[in-house]
Amino acid sequence: MYPPSPAAAPFTSADGAPDGHLTAVAAVDLVKVYGTGDTAVRALDGVTVGFARAQFTAIMGPSGSGKSTLMHCLAGLDTATSGRALLGGTDLTVLSDKVLTKVRRERIGFVFQSFNLLPQLTAEQNITLPLDLAGRTAERGLLARLTEVLGITERLKHRPSELSGGQQQRVALARALVSRPEVVFADEPTGNLDSRSGAEVLSFLRNSVRELGQTVVMVTHDPAAAAYADRVVLLADGRIAGEIDRPDRASVAEALQHLGNQR
Numbered sequence: 501m502y503p504p505s506p507a508a509a510p511f512t513s514a515d516g517a518p519d520g521h522l523t524a525v526a527a528v529d530l531v532k533v534y535g536t537g538d539t540a541v542r543a544l545d546g547v548t549v550g551f552a553r554a555q556f557t558a559i560m561g562p563s564g565s566g567k568s569t570l571m572h573c574l575a576g577l578d579t580a581t582s583g584r585a586l587l588g589g590t591d592l593t594v595l596s597d598k599v600l601t602k603v604r605r606e607r608i609g610f611v612f613q614s615f616n617l618l619p620q621l622t623a624e625q626n627i628t629l630p631l632d633l634a635g636r637t638a639e640r641g642l643l644a645r646l647t648e649v650l651g652i653t654e655r656l657k658h659r660p661s662e663l664s665g666g667q668q669q670r671v672a673l674a675r676a677l678v679s680r681p682e683v684v685f686a687d688e689p690t691g692n693l694d695s696r697s698g699a700e701v702l703s704f705l706r707n708s709v710r711e712l713g714q715t716v717v718m719v720t721h722d723p724a725a726a727a728y729a730d731r732v733v734l735l736a737d738g739r740i741a742g743e744i745d746r747p748d749r750a751s752v753a754e755a756l757q758h759l760g761n762q763r
């Protein structure tokens with residue numbers, strides 16, 4: 501009912517290798533099994549999907565369908581059982597822990613539901629921490645622009661405990677984008693926010709795709725949040741169950757209902 505559209509196909513080369521120019525991130529026959537024997541759970545059951553550069557993609561599906569597992573494997577936060585997790589031309593599944601840590605720090609931005617800011621650091625120190633750890637300095641122009649657009653310029657000397665949830669998430673957004681990562685992974689980024697703050701966060705993510713050419717991949721349960729994306733990838737039982745181009749709230753809700761009814 502929601503077949504992958506040929507235009508958004510993850511691969512363009514004849515041998516099935518991801519096209520590094522068009523595809524920022526890809527899973528190739530990705531399998532993740534938690535546990536062993538009778539209690540083994542096949543969280544990802546051969547997922548092949550690509551995420552195009554400068555696109556905003558939402559990953560959706562019923563609870564337990566493998567959304568977080570897919571994102572964690574693609575972000576190098578979890579190891580796959582088999583298959584490939586590709587960031588540009590780099591297969592994350594074959595990297596040592598040390599190299600993987602470096603790749604995460606230098607090439608990926610993260611936004612989590614729980615903000616994950618360090619309480620003892622100021623907002624500005626939190627924003628620049630990944631760059632500091634990588635021995636890089638922030639581009640002052642980009643930092644100023646991000647904090648301005650996010651409305652947190654006046655809050656940069658404050659600690660997270662002195663900020664609202666929405667402000668903390670905006671600090672996390674600035675932290676994710678200031679290094680110009682190849683991809684930003686957002687895991688339920690509006691889950692802890694009121695609807696107005698959530699809408700601001702989603703608008704910002706969408707604008708960062710439009711204006712900065714940022715690639716964003718977001719896991720969400722919320723059809724209204726997914727409607728900010730360019731494309732929705734649907735998962736069910738650890739498999740790709742379809743996709744929606746230019747989603748709106750109604751088409752996403754209908755697709756989810758359809759998936760839920762199939763189970």
Ligand SMILES: Nc1ncnc2c1ncn2[C@@H]1O[C@H](COP(=O)(O)OP(=O)(O)OP(=O)(O)O)[C@@H](O)[C@H]1O
Nearest residue numbers: 534535541543561562563564565566567568569570
């Ligand atoms: N660390 C783990 N150990 C064992 N099983 C796990 C682990 N993490 C996830 N699972 C199982 O893998 C499957 C996929 O989980 P995952 O969290 O990826 O789904 P999800 O779609 O993100 O779910 P939700 O929407 O509820 O967050 C589920 O059956 C889950 O119980």
